[in-house]
Amino acid sequence: MTQSILVVDDEERLADVLAAALEDLGYRATAVTSAQAALAELEQAHFDLVLTDLRLPVMGGRALLREARSRWPGKPVVVLTAFATVRDAVELVKEGAFDYIAKPFEMEDVAATIRRALRLAEVVRDNERLRSELEGRYSFDTLIGNSPPFRRVIEQVTEVCETRATVMLNGESGTGKELVAHAVHFNSPRRNRPFVAVNCAAIPEALLESELFGHVKGAFTGALSDRIGRFAAADGGTLFLDEIGDMPMAIQAKLLRAVQERSFEAIGANRSQTVDVRLIAATHKDMRQAVADGRFREDLFYRLNVFPIQLPALRERAEDIPLLAGHFLTELSDSIGKRVTGFSPAALAAMAGHDWPGNIRELHNCVERAVIVAKSPTIDMPDLPRDLFGAPRRNGRDALPRDLDAELERIERDFILEALRRSDGVQVKAARLLGIAERSLWHRIRKLGIKLGRTVAE
Incomplete structure (x- = not known):
């Protein structure tokens, strides 16, 4: 896409010549002769960069820069200035101009400055977009669930995220421990600093110490250069130690000192490094039992277990x-590019009756598989993995109900009523919660005879 530049200079001929030269370089250029005209153009059309003279009548280039930075903060501004006012131009750079170009100038210098400015602006936009995606992905809105056990998790995350406290996440594999760790980080004052994750079970014992604390050149065979460890990389941010229960005893002593003093020595170094790191640890193991069995240091456990959060298994919520x-259906149908809008009552019943030993990860994989194989916009029983409905239901009912239609109608009614209650009777929101179209929900409400009013009646 061709990038556009707004040229501002009260010398009309110079403005036109600059615009023509920029168009020869492949840009779209518009020339105006005053700051007021520039602001009018900026309000009406998109420009990737503003190239403005410093000395303009009525409203000068400095005032234009301030206005542009205030109203379009991501837009780079390059200032043209006479040689005698270079000192002023340097001050303008401090105020937010990307750079200045002294008159008289060569077009090659102008072109090079514009290229640098546009390249930097693109990098900044990409970084902001990625950060926005990350913050969106790990906001509280992505911690999905209204059950009492999960509401307690969200309450605890809310309580701890603004503090510096070390957090211990405990829960079965697949319950979303890393997602919660990200949520703590991205909703804390450290959100603009690094989030560094280490899986203590996935790194061999011989390499884990170097991975955590780094090493200096020549510290051991194969240490051909200095290496920064994860503690140093996370300085100012958050270090997530996943599967902390699998950390070898030999490394726990050094980790204890790092946790206590926020300082450590890289392997082979003779000086300590001090870091400001917020620690979040996670494990699926019973850590108190590990301490009792001598597999984990008691002093380290109590240093890490400052603010424990227990993540419930999916069968508990x-x-x-x-x-x-x-939520997964919407996310996956968009990414796969397939129009699948909801679940049949039988499919929802099967999913509600499954124990989910793999927890949220297993549910995600189940929905992904169903989206791939579904032949219609609604996921039905044949689209689900066979093991979902092969086992008896948790509630102790017979695997084969005496009246399947009545049972399915009861389940469908329960889900719809619950969705309507959670959405305060707003059908658009209720349909979104159920993963079906609003029209489909309306037909089901009529079919089941559900009465809608200020309060939802059964």
């Missing part, structure tokens, strides 16, 4: 399954 499944 079964009422969240429709919400999670609907």
